[in-house]
Amino acid sequence: MVDLSRIRNIGISAHIDSGKTTLTERVLFYTNRIHRISEVRGKDDVGATMDFMELEKERGITIASAATHCEWNDHHVNIIDTPGHVDFTIEVERSLRVLDGAVLVLCGVAGVQSQSMTVDRQMRRYKVPRLAFINKLDRSGANPQRVAQQLCDKLKHNAVLMQLPIGLENKHEGVIDLITMKAIHFDGDNGENVRIGEIPEDMQHEAEAARETMLDAVSLFSDDLTEAILEEKVTEELIHDAVRKGTLSQDLTPVFMGSAYKNKGVQPLLDAVTRYLPDPTEVENTGVDLSNDEAPITLSSDPNKPLVALAFKLEDGRYGQLTYLRVYQGKLARGASIVNSRTKKRHKVGRLGRMHAADMEEIEEAFAGDIVAMFGIDCASGDTFTDESIDVAMSSMHVPAPVISLSVKPVDTKSQDNMSKALGRFVREDPTFHAGVDPESAETIISGMGELHLEVYVERMKREYNVEVETGAPQVAYREAISRRAEFHTTHKKQTGGSGQFGQVSGYVEPMEEGDFEFKNEVRGGNIPTEYIPAVEKGFAQALEKGRLIGFPVTGVRVVLRDGKSHSVDSSDMAFQTAGRKAFRDVFPKAKPVVLEPVMKLEVESPNEFQGAVLKTVMQRRGTVVGTTEDDGFCRLEAEVPLSEMFGYATDLRSCTQGKAEFSMEFSRYLRVPGEVQDELKKQFGSRVVVEDDD
Amino acid sequence: MKKRFLNARSPLRLLEQGLHGGLGQGNLGVVIAAHGVGKTSFLVGVAVDELLRDGRVLHVSCSHPVAHVRAHYDTVFEDLAQSKHLENEGLIHGEIDRHRSIRVVPPGTLTPATLRDAVKVERETGAPPSLIVVEGLDAAELTREDLQDLRSLAGELEAEIWLESTCSDERSVSVPKGLEAQSDLVGVILALEPGQGAVGLRALKDHDNPDVSALHVSLDPRTLLLVRS
Numbered sequence: 001m002v003d004l005s006r007i008r009n010i011g012i013s014a015h016i017d018s019g020k021t022t023l024t025e026r027v028l029f030y031t032n033r034i035h036r037i038s039e040v041r042g043k044d045d046v047g048a049t050m051d052f053m054e055l056e057k058e059r060g061i062t063i064a065s066a067a068t069h070c071e072w073n074d075h076h077v078n079i080i081d082t083p084g085h086v087d088f089t090i091e092v093e094r095s096l097r098v099l100d101g102a103v104l105v106l107c108g109v110a111g112v113q114s115q116s117m118t119v120d121r122q123m124r125r126y127k128v129p130r131l132a133f134i135n136k137l138d139r140s141g142a143n144p145q146r147v148a149q150q151l152c153d154k155l156k157h158n159a160v161l162m163q164l165p166i167g168l169e170n171k172h173e174g175v176i177d178l179i180t181m182k183a184i185h186f187d188g189d190n191g192e193n194v195r196i197g198e199i200p201e202d203m204q205h206e207a208e209a210a211r212e213t214m215l216d217a218v219s220l221f222s223d224d225l226t227e228a229i230l231e232e233k234v235t236e237e238l239i240h241d242a243v244r245k246g247t248l249s250q251d252l253t254p255v256f257m258g259s260a261y262k263n264k265g266v267q268p269l270l271d272a273v274t275r276y277l278p279d280p281t282e283v284e285n286t287g288v289d290l291s292n293d294e295a296p297i298t299l300s301s302d303p304n305k306p307l308v309a310l311a312f313k314l315e316d317g318r319y320g321q322l323t324y325l326r327v328y329q330g331k332l333a334r335g336a337s338i339v340n341s342r343t344k345k346r347h348k349v350g351r352l353g354r355m356h357a358a359d360m361e362e363i364e365e366a367f368a369g370d371i372v373a374m375f376g377i378d379c380a381s382g383d384t385f386t387d388e389s390i391d392v393a394m395s396s397m398h399v400p401a402p403v404i405s406l407s408v409k410p411v412d413t414k415s416q417d418n419m420s421k422a423l424g425r426f427v428r429e430d431p432t433f434h435a436g437v438d439p440e441s442a443e444t445i446i447s448g449m450g451e452l453h454l455e456v457y458v459e460r461m462k463r464e465y466n467v468e469v470e471t472g473a474p475q476v477a478y479r480e481a482i483s484r485r486a487e488f489h490t491t492h493k494k495q496t497g498g499s500g501q502f503g504q505v506s507g508y509v510e511p512m513e514e515g516d517f518e519f520k521n522e523v524r525g526g527n528i529p530t531e532y533i534p535a536v537e538k539g540f541a542q543a544l545e546k547g548r549l550i551g552f553p554v555t556g557v558r559v560v561l562r563d564g565k566s567h568s569v570d571s572s573d574m575a576f577q578t579a580g581r582k583a584f585r586d587v588f589p590k591a592k593p594v595v596l597e598p599v600m601k602l603e604v605e606s607p608n609e610f611q612g613a614v615l616k617t618v619m620q621r622r623g624t625v626v627g628t629t630e631d632d633g634f635c636r637l638e639a640e641v642p643l644s645e646m647f648g649y650a651t652d653l654r655s656c657t658q659g660k661a662e663f664s665m666e667f668s669r670y671l672r673v674p675g676e677v678q679d680e681l682k683k684q685f686g687s688r689v690v691v692e693d694d695d
Numbered sequence: 696m697k698k699r700f701l702n703a704r705s706p707l708r709l710l711e712q713g714l715h716g717g718l719g720q721g722n723l724g725v726v727i728a729a730h731g732v733g734k735t736s737f738l739v740g741v742a743v744d745e746l747l748r749d750g751r752v753l754h755v756s757c758s759h760p761v762a763h764v765r766a767h768y769d770t771v772f773e774d775l776a777q778s779k780h781l782e783n784e785g786l787i788h789g790e791i792d793r794h795r796s797i798r799v800v801p802p803g804t805l806t807p808a809t810l811r812d813a814v815k816v817e818r819e820t821g822a823p824p825s826l827i828v829v830e831g832l833d834a835a836e837l838t839r840e841d842l843q844d845l846r847s848l849a850g851e852l853e854a855e856i857w858l859e860s861t862c863s864d865e866r867s868v869s870v871p872k873g874l875e876a877q878s879d880l881v882g883v884i885l886a887l888e889p890g891q892g893a894v895g896l897r898a899l900k901d902h903d904n905p906d907v908s909a910l911h912v913s914l915d916p917r918t919l920l921l922v923r924s
Contacts, residue, residue, distance in 0.1 A: 612820060615819075615820040616820055624792050626762075629800075638762075
């Protein structure tokens, strides 16, 4: 049985291109999990071990986070490599949910970039304690002190340097450990030989000053350390304890540094991971008790308690369907019987494995705190497994609704079957990815969180399932809404020949801020018999599925039914359903309908001289600038821009800033489109609805 | 209430009456108060008033991040919209967001020159601002040349520029020494003083008008918006 205090479940999370995959690769090398280092986009055609999907290798980005396991200083370390692109934040969020701690990798040159901010916000949401690693100190312009200051200013961390660099840029040789006050050099072809030596004489003074600053900050978390400082009896152990305490409470971010690419600073970072990040017992995890009205329930890392495990990621690998699980409580053993708390289906645990990127190491059992892979069990990502003794689910993860869709059409009939297989798998793997068939056009529609998100799945269909598809133009997920209260009084009457139909409804509709649809029945005196009320509601609900302005769902509508009439023979469920549908069709133009569009929060970072050009790109796209922040020659622009205007933005931004700007984008909210755009959309979708306007 | 009525009835018109016409284009205004009394809120109130009258505002801050400044505007606008039952609130909110630009610069880097650069960017991408709010830069610490430069910028733009200054005495605000010698360059100087149940606003300088007693109004202590007496 594994000693839980020696398990670390960590994530390596950061901005794209800050070098986190390279860092992970070094970690695996130093922990003897791999015996050769391959670079991201390397010349050796192998690619980094964690970037195992073909596409990732080609683009040099991490898309799906692979879980891997390594050993360091007698500790089991499970590492989740997380993607850096905003379109894949669901992956990041899901990974963070199962992590106990994280390393935030920052580029020593670019510092805190917009994506670092998004990732940091997510970590804060899931209360993940973190260490920072300032990477790329070998690059020109590297300045770890400035980056640490940005951690404080931009991300509001209490960042404290635990090391100082020995030389920067092409003179970067190693680091000074401010706790031991020793210089650390990394010798050998791959930096595998750690050599501890004396601090270079010319840095002695600087190191002493930095140690004093570090002790000042760290002593806030330990009275013992404060006392020891006063009595000049500081020990390494006391400092470690204080740093750990501050890190666990997320009040302190210890900062380490180096250059993963040049094999510098990685081993001390691993020491810090095992020293300062929490073990599974030190993190409180809660689930919901399904047998007690979803009351929150605290899980304990006790292996003897009933099993609770979360499936946080699915993959179809060379070993078949593969489910990554985090065990929160109890024990998961091969051959045991487990239940999916969503479907209530029982499964028998087959093979279990510890994943090392695409390779696997088989194990017999896993305990609370472990991250493992399970084979051959059909489930969706986010499902909870228990043994049969309790009915618990892990609290739901925040899953945003898709904002963009695309029609896909296989080029031949052979591709058709494979496409269904591929889509079925992607939907199970990624809750932000949806696929379905449009009943009118009979086209297959995929939807997701951004252009690149969908592009990646189209590519994966091609590469992994050999499916060639033609894609339509990306379609923004508009919505319709009403903007004022309006009364309805509608009769549905068909009394000529055969069985008749009669239903009369009156009341009003009004806009509401929260929720999609609310139906209130205020009919008194049985003018509409109670049994027909659900039919009226159903009729309205059906009408809302497709708005009459441009054919998108109508949201934010409250319907209040106040009166009506029925007929003893001709009234029926069907008649009242039709009356509800007709009533909404009649009242919709009177309620001043509007089109809503998804608006994205855009952040663009560029050198100062391009801020005018960047601003123009936002203005041209009906964007609203929220503000600009200048800092050290760089300018960060925050804006809100309609998604429909953002297609091809990457190319435009590159061309107007000589490729020196970068942006990140995430869904912000739905907003009303301006009148002229609404008219344009109505024309485009062939709408003939005349909005009644008395203003 | 419709926007045009809201404007006509804005308590800011009281301020203008009290000041014999307000700050006026091409002039510098300074609001002085102790820490935490609400200089920023007051200035945001002035800016929102300008935005509601279809003006354009540039808000430069070296003390708060963009999200913080924006939240200030949202609060002031929402308070106003709700208390006056403003029609088409969402649309007007969107409009004023588009006509307001927030620029954050690191402390210590804000000078009349950087302000000119900011205005240049505004000009390149849209219309120049009709009101500039400078937050986090103490007017009393500016040199005479700086103030002169700011005033000429206000003149060139035909805009009003509002600055702030912090004093130590909360209840009896006077023109700080650093600003006294330069006060000829400033059109209007206002003092904010916390009183019982309200914050008092009085003029310490009103252009060339020797009688500054005409302006003495109360502000809502929560929102720092002017209240009609």
